[in-house]
Amino acid sequence: EPEVTQTPSHQVTQMGQEVILRCVPISNHLYFYWYRQILGQKVEFLVSFYNNEISEKSEIFDDQFSVERPDGSNFTLKIRSTKLEDSAMYFCASSKTLLNTEAFFGQGTRLTVV
Amino acid sequence: GQQVMQIPQYQHVQEGEDFTTYCNSSTTLSNIQWYKQRPGGHPVFLIQLVKSGEVKKQKRLTFQFGEAKKNSSLHITATQTTDVGTYFCAGLSAGGTSYGKLTFGQGTILTVHP
Numbered sequence: 001e002p003e004v005t006q007t008p009s010h011q012v013t014q015m016g017q018e019v020i021l022r023c024v025p026i027s028n029h030l031y032f033y034w035y036r037q038i039l040g041q042k043v044e045f046l047v048s049f050y051n052n053e054i055s056e057k058s059e060i061f062d063d064q065f066s067v068e069r070p071d072g073s074n075f076t077l078k079i080r081s082t083k084l085e086d087s088a089m090y091f092c093a094s095s096k097t098l099l100n101t102e103a104f105f106g107q108g109t110r111l112t113v114v
Numbered sequence: 115g116q117q118v119m120q121i122p123q124y125q126h127v128q129e130g131e132d133f134t135t136y137c138n139s140s141t142t143l144s145n146i147q148w149y150k151q152r153p154g155g156h157p158v159f160l161i162q163l164v165k166s167g168e169v170k171k172q173k174r175l176t177f178q179f180g181e182a183k184k185n186s187s188l189h190i191t192a193t194q195t196t197d198v199g200t201y202f203c204a205g206l207s208a209g210g211t212s213y214g215k216l217t218f219g220q221g222t223i224l225t226v227h228p
Contacts, residue, residue, distance in 0.1 A: 033216075043149075043157060043202060043218040056215050059115075091156055102147065102159035103216065 002026045004106035006092050012112045013082055021077045021109045023092030032075045033093040033103060034067065036060070043091065049075065050098070082113045116141045118205050120219030128227050133190040135222035137203035144208040146179055146186045147216065152199045160188075160201075183208070193226045200224070 005024045013019050025032050034046040048055040049067055064086075066078045075094075079086055089110050093103040117140040127133050137146065145164045149157035161170055163179035163186060170177045176189045186203055200223045204216040 035216075035218075042220045043204070045215045045217065048215060058215070102162060104159070105149075105156045108156050 002104075004092055004094055004104050006090075006106035006109050008109060009107065010110045010112070012114060015084060015113055016081055018078065018080045019082060019111060021079070021090050021092075021111070023075045023077070023106055024073055025075055025092065025094030026104055027073075029094035029096050029104070031055075031095045031098055032069070033095075034077045035091045035093060035105075036088040037091065037108075038088045046077075046090075079111075082111075084113050087111055087113045116205070116207050116217050118203060118217045118219040120203055120222060122222055123220060124223045124225075126225045126227065127193050129195060130192050133193050133197070133224055135188050135201050135203075135224075137186045137188075137205075137219050139184045139205045139217075141184070142208045143183050143205040145206050146183075147204045147206070148177060148186075148188055149202045149204060149218075150199050151202065151221070155199075157202060190224075193224070195226050195228055198224060198226050 007022045011019055032049045035043050037043045045058050047057040047061045047067055064080050068076050089108045091108045092106045095101045095103045119138045121136050125133055145162055147162045148160040150160055151157045161177050166183050167181045168179040174191045178187045190197055200221040202221045203219045
């Protein structure tokens with residue numbers, strides 16, 4: 001069964017450093033998303049991406065964050081100047097269409113900022 | 115912005131007992147999706163409800179979407195230990211420009227005692 005893959009599974013970084021989280025969505029999917037989940041809390045929407053541009057972003061997704069699809073298969077989330085409160089599980093997801101369809105989630109990258 | 119509230123936060127049951135979690139949105143939804151997240155895992159899609167008053171069943175799981183498309187419920191009959199996990203509802207807003215933004219509820223953590 002096709003799946004969304006994310007790397008790395010765990011990333012530890014020092015406060016103030018930049019990190020890039022990588023995702024390979026399911027190949028025939030057109031819509032890509034990043035969500036985050038702070039430990040013990042709910043899943044929060046960060047951004048949706050379609051046709052090589054951001055479709056929607058949440059208030060969390062400020063100038064510290066950026067997304068890119070550099071080569072037609074990878075989908076990356078860059079976090080600049082990481083803060084302690086950026087520590088969370090970051091999930092990438094993809095879907096075939098925009099509405100009325102399930103989102104397939106990757107296994108997540110656990111980001112720990114120290 | 116849109117808010118999705120989910121209750122209860124925790125539910126402990128004996129194996130064989132039934133379980134229900136409820137979801138309420140502050141705004142009318144285009145559709146509602148349900149996900150299950152096992153401890154340490156990622157959200158896994160269970161089902162999507164689109165129509166007002168819709169009821170869907172998956173074996174021991176029954177999903178309902180309210181007539182006003184603002185609330186939903188998941189009911190599990192005769193729980194088993196394999197049902198353990200966190201159950202999230204996630205709503206997609208009706209109209210507007212919500213491009214694929216799923217708003218998740220806080221989740222209900224289900225534990226099942228054998």
